[in-house]
Every structure is written in C-alpha cells, then in structure tokens.
Amino acid sequence: MHEFAEIGVAVRTRRSDMGLTQARVANLCGLLPTTVEQLENGSIEKLDWAVAIRITAQLGLNIHISNPRPTRRQMDRMKSALDAAAITASVSYRNSIKAEDLRVAFLTATTPPDYAPHVLNFLDEAPVSQIAGVVEQLHHENNVNRINMWENMRKMATAGHLLRDIWQ
Known part of the structure; x- marks a missing residue:
C-alpha cells in the first residue's frame, strides 16, 4: 500500500540502526514477523493505522515521518x-x-x-x-x-x- 511505503522505509532504517531483527520488532509489538517484513518491503496489502503507530512508537518514530535521518x-x-x-x-x-x-x-x-x-x-x-x-x-x-x-x-x-x- 503506497501510504505505508515511507513508514516502511523509516521502520527498516531505524530497526536496522538499533540492531533489532524483524522478528524481534514483531514480538515487541505483538505481531507476526511477516507483518513487519511486508511493511518494510512495501508489499503489505492491508495494515491498520493503530498497528502502524504501534510499530513506529516502539522504534521511537513519529507517525508523520518525513526523514528518519535528519540532515x-x-x-x-x-x-x-x-x-x-x-x-x-x-x-x-x-x-x-x-x-x-x-x-x-x-x-x-x-x-x-x-x-x-x-x-x-x-x-x-x-x-x-x-x-x-x-x-x-x-x-x-x-x-x-x-x-x-x-x-x-x-x-x-x-x-x-x-x-x-x-x-x-
């Protein structure tokens, strides 16, 4: 889903920087690992905004992300x-x-x-x-x-x- 593409990139970037696996983030958020994987690679077909907020909050990101690595x-x-x-x-x-x-x-x-x-x-x-x-x-x-x-x-x-x- 296009509206989650930017969120997926930010989640992947921050998760990787933090040294967490997709499975670990999924576990912390009470989700299946495939949900995090699909969000990160842009192939997720359906995602509740509450879940997107839960994932981003766990990684210290805001839902209105413009750049996970500020200049x-x-x-x-x-x-x-x-x-x-x-x-x-x-x-x-x-x-x-x-x-x-x-x-x-x-x-x-x-x-x-x-x-x-x-x-x-x-x-x-x-x-x-x-x-x-x-x-x-x-x-x-x-x-x-x-x-x-x-x-x-x-x-x-x-x-x-x-x-x-x-x-x-």
Missing part, C-alpha cells in the same frame, strides 16, 4: 538532544549529569562511575524517540555510525542489567 541543517535547528537527555537522566538525582558526560559515555560505551544511575535510568526510562535523538546528534556532531551508537547503548544496558525490551 545536519535540520539537527542544528533542533534543541540539543543531549541537553534534554541530561535533564531527563538527572530528574531523580541531587547532582545533575552534564550533556558532555553523556556524550563521552555513549561514544565510549562506558558509564561514568559518579553518574552510573543517571545513565542507566536514561537508557531504561527515556522514550525511545529521545534516545534516537541522542543517537542522531552524536552521529552528526561526532561523525559516528548510528549502528555503533545503538550498540554502545546496548552494551551499557546489558552491563547495567537493564531489562527494557529494546536492549534485549
């Missing part, structure tokens, strides 16, 4: 995802982690000892769309591969024994 110019106009992430990561703590500490942590896949709870809380609780925004900012500002950033975050989540579905 540098688009990123420059956005509020810093790292600044917002630092606020989110620090909301329950007396001491706040700085955006630059998060940058280093995610680029090196190492959790700063004084801020381990902050980083793990962010990875465990932040909306996937916010995590994806951090990945995009790091990609554009530090010229790092998106897949590597998702893998770094997955390593940190695994080391922190997080049980969130996207890190499994």
